[in-house]
Amino acid sequence: MEKKTPDSQVIVVTSGKGGVGKTTTVANLATGLAKLGYSVVVMDLDIGLKKLDLILGLENRVIYDIIQVVEGECSLKQALVKDKRFPALYMLPAAQTRNKDDITTTQVEAICEELKPDFDFIFIDCPAGIEQGFRNAIAAANKAIVVTNPEVSAVRDADRIIGMLESADFKDIKLLVNRLRPEMVRSGDMLSIEDLMEHLCIELLGVVPEDRSVVISTNRGEPIILNEHSSAAHAFNNIVQRLLGNNVDLMTLEEDSFWRKLKRNLGFKN
């Protein structure tokens, strides 16, 4: 595989709270970048509770895992799973029957160093929580994407995580808001992007709307970014562009616009 950029971006995707969309984010951003020809590897550090292989649809191709790599049972190259759809996309699987303490920060750093010469992007899928799994996941990264949902408990955890990343001297921390429902924001029943920015005070990387097709794509093992008609795919594509340093305006999440609402209230059908 050919690397396109001299440096490698090592990006940890983290959140504190579970289930907010870290793995979905990793799978989609990695796929989006690989589609553009960048060489990308995703590292699943959710050891014991792996999901990335399922979301990427690579579960049947896994032979070795990251713990076997650090224990010397196989080489790093042998453990990397290649995505059949994109020759530039690889996954380093987590071990399902081990736990987060079976690998150290030093070992994660060593693996990343070994991957850097071959990859433009290294994504690290961080487990929920703030324990060893989190420390391992941030150890080798130089950038962090904090995923949150517009919901009080997720924002509180995101704030804690941002504080911990700052203490660990992270300079590049960006926020990804997932599962936004614009119509709920408008009716005053969901925190808005402005609200989240006011609370968390970090740079916004992107906003992914709530989208039913994410569930469908997860069922199929095909990242949503490959489904051009979905709004979540549009959002992930924009984020891919921003990671490449291109300025893309925030998408207008206006499916339920003022005028539509007005018409509906006046008794018109959409």
Place this chain on the structure above:
Amino acid sequence: MFEFLKKVFANEDNSSRNKANDRLRLVLTHDRIGASSQLMETLQEEIIALIASHVEIEGTPEVHFITEGRRTALDISIPLKGR
């Protein structure tokens, strides 16, 4: 008609979104400095007692947390009695 206008321009003040913002403001301030809301009262009492042991206080002292970005500061305002 009025009902519907009210619906369109959703009443901000008692919306669940506003409630969420208020709760977050408070809880994040406390989380960040690693203290409970109880601490505010204790701080206020102790600071005032300390100042009062040296100079005479006039009026109502105020102690607040203020946030600037992700940083928190203590904002203390204690009016002193002139001679």
